[in-house]
Amino acid sequence: MGDLVRETGVSRGGIYSDFSGKQELFHACLDHYQEAVVTPVFAQVEAEDAGIDSIRCYFDNLLSGFEAMEGFGIGCLVGNTLTQIDPSEEVTQEKLQAHCTRLFNGFRKVLARENGPDGPLSAAELDDLAHFTMISAQGLWSYSRLTDDAAILRRYAETLIASIETRLRGAAS
Amino acid sequence: MGDLVRETGVSRGGIYSDFSGKQELFHACLDHYQEAVVTPVFAQVEAEDAGIDSIRCYFDNLLSGFEAMEGFGIGCLVGNTLTQIDPSEEVTQEKLQAHCTRLFNGFRKVLARENGPDGPLSAAELDDLAHFTMISAQGLWSYSRLTDDAAILRRYAETLIASIETRLRGAAS
């Protein structure tokens, strides 16, 4: 709380008059992160006419972020919270789930569009592939905290996208 | 610390006579986790003659664990630590890196063996694929904390292994 007062310039009383306590404040942070950070970077994937390039572009943006920083990263607020929160803290848990569902839906729509009406992938396979993309992004964020070699992360993303494209082209499931 | 005393039955003084403090104790926990948890479950992948089935089997064991528990999981000590530790805590950071390197090497050897001397994949591609497997496992652990639907996790692992096999069979990179 002292850090917050110092960094934001808002007084302790000010914070406590707007939020009932740290917990509520944190929930508000997650909401704010969603619109201030996730929405801009994910908007292209969520665009009505987005194709597979929007996914490539999404990962490319993440990677530019990794490459821009020196040393180790601090990860993503959602991803970090995911492995820090007590699973019984339901409000937070639901916000994290909403985030993951949002990513899933975004990827899912793009993949379905790219697959087309008579593509090689069934609805269930599209679900799997969208989950695969979403969960892989989570792995990427985690590992970005441990390596300062952004090239590894970039190749990870390339491998991921290549395997998505292979599936869309109709390789064996 | 109170929890430790209660759960282990060791007295406070006992703990502090064996370890200088919480930090050293935690480092010892990571080491212990490595040999008590990671080694048994990863041994098959590290076996001299392990093939791709050992990787399948490795993920299958993880998934059996996910399926066996009800509700949300608590994740993996290494994976959780990865997103909880201050990156400037070097001792821990090095232990986490050693863990990831271990997984990478294990997967890498299996993939190289499976690829054979004249397989479709270059050394660099084998590196990529081993990193891909290792980082994907991390994503799996993370997401296992958020869903109680183990089927999603299982399909994730199946998708991962399918894409590894596709690559080994020589699909486009």
Add this chain to the structure above:
DNA sequence: CTTGTTTTGGAATGTTCGTTCCAATAAGTT
């Protein structure tokens, strides 16, 4: 049994930190 050595249970200490409180100050209103 006696003496010396470990180990224990838990009180005591010191620190960190979330939260509350309030006098002082600033801002707004008539």
Add this chain to the structure above:
DNA sequence: AACTTATTGGAACGAACATTCCAAAACAAG
């Protein structure tokens, strides 16, 4: 200016908790 209403800076309080300490109990050796 006079008065009311926020806002601030920071002291104060209380809870949580890591660490230390120690008298009592358990144990070991002779």
